[in-house]
Amino acid sequence: MLASTFPSYPLEQVALDELLGVIRAERALWAPHTGADGHCRLQPMGEGSLPRVAITAFLPLKKLLLPPREEIWSFRSGEYCTAQVPQAFAVVGVPLCDLQAVWYLDQAFADDLPYQARRAQALLVGMACVPGPECRCDGLSMPLAGDLFVDQERVWALSPAGQALLRACGCQVSQEMPLSWPVAVTGKRHALTQKQFFSTTEAAIWTDEAKRCLSCGACSAVCPTCYCFDMLDAAALDGSVTRHRIWDNCFFAEHGKVAGDYDFRPGRANRLRFRMEHKRFGFGALRGQNSCVGCGRCRKVCPVDIDLDQIAERLDGEGGS
């Protein structure tokens, strides 16, 4: 749902420490934490009070919802066994753009049992953020997932679970209000139509950008809505086997290969275009939904400064030619 308003409570009604206590009693708690190396990571949160500001962690929530290496099944004594359901956990201090990304993953993995099992165990608490120069979020571009959102003045219940938590902490009278999306976002995402994109498949920009692109895949790895995966088996000495789902990457040379080594996306230009097609227009049932939430991670991480919005701008210019 692209609900514009949610039940909201003034902060003075909400005892945040009590709320944190209720969450902590039932769940392992995760939060973004900036380490001595200057990088922000999602990591288990120790003692202490609720953070009040969201930070864009280097790796987004997919690190927990679609882990880099996740057991899918094991094979023991001739039987295939499902992986154990993970324990309940909560993530606090999530920026709104990342909650949009979770909505997108929820759609992409709607029929995926391991994902949904993990997702059902997650309580997500969004916080107001301080937008950086890379930020290009847009509250209207996509619905969002999550349970609670906290800014400097109010708390919103985004889900029935969030509502129940607030009620448990004594909050009674709510008011339907829009979320406070960051207002200081300066960067604008370039709108590009499918028609423009597909009429420029031969455009020189693809080969230009591909000359710089290192195919390192960092942009996909940090992207909150990139979800390519592969399967990998690990055999143990006792004869049991565990199949893992591991992150894959559409920039990697093997991604479009089929038996007999035929490759449907042989060059970096093909692969760059493939990724941009996914980001801008989605695949399968999500076709037509822009999946970029504007978090800016890809621009920050790219070692050669490739920016999909700049590509969009150039394609727009070349569209007619």
Place this chain on the structure above:
Amino acid sequence: MNHALLPIPAVIDTIDRSVINNHIFTLRPEQSIELVPGQFVEISIPGVGSFPVSPCDLVREGLISSCIRRTGRVTEALYYLEEGDLIGMRGPFGNGFPLSMFTGQDALLIAGGLGMAPMRALLKALLDNGQTGRIILLYGSRQPETLLFRDELVSLAGHSRVDVRFSVDFAEILPGPCGDVLCRIGLVTELLADLDFNPRKTVSAVCGPPALYRCVLEELALMGLPPAKIFATLERRMRCGIGECCHCVAGGRYICKDGPVFSLEALRGMAEAI
């Protein structure tokens, strides 16, 4: 929601080793899996990996047969297994051939190489239901020795409704007419040249390596077959089979879920599909 990524145990029932490196593995999954020709299953070899494969026969008494080429790491491992060994299988995945479209029509089936395997399942379905008019099968292979299901196809050629023609890329000695079956040296598309058929009353299915699609699909359209009645089944390295992992995507569509069978009409709008 079922766990579509979890295989069910399957026992290797028989292995037909008639054609080198193209053995036919018949598997018995613990629970039966229903498949339409053109749909596929993922076969898992625990500890090695999995691969997608389309059966080469209709499912009979719970048995699923696939002609599996020894071509990669996982299929290589399969060739070390024996009858009675336990592996895994999940599926069915994909859409399969639109069998109802062949009713009351003639069928022009074109297969190249290992593409004959899924084509054989379609051929059997069409013969079984008896609703299709004439069936023409054009089948190209590398050499006479690598023709799959050769004896069976030769004996089918005696069938009044079926017209079978082979082509091979090379042959030291031209096998000559194999029974009633014409065999030529050349490309499978060359068999189309002197073929007498009614394009307005024909539905076509094509299955083969990527190179085959690029030359044959549009040629069929030029011969007068409507693009909505020309079908191809695409090959990709599908990891999941359920439209998630993104390896098989072309033209924004998951080939494992929306396909793998597409009409030429659909393929024309799918960049990098063929």
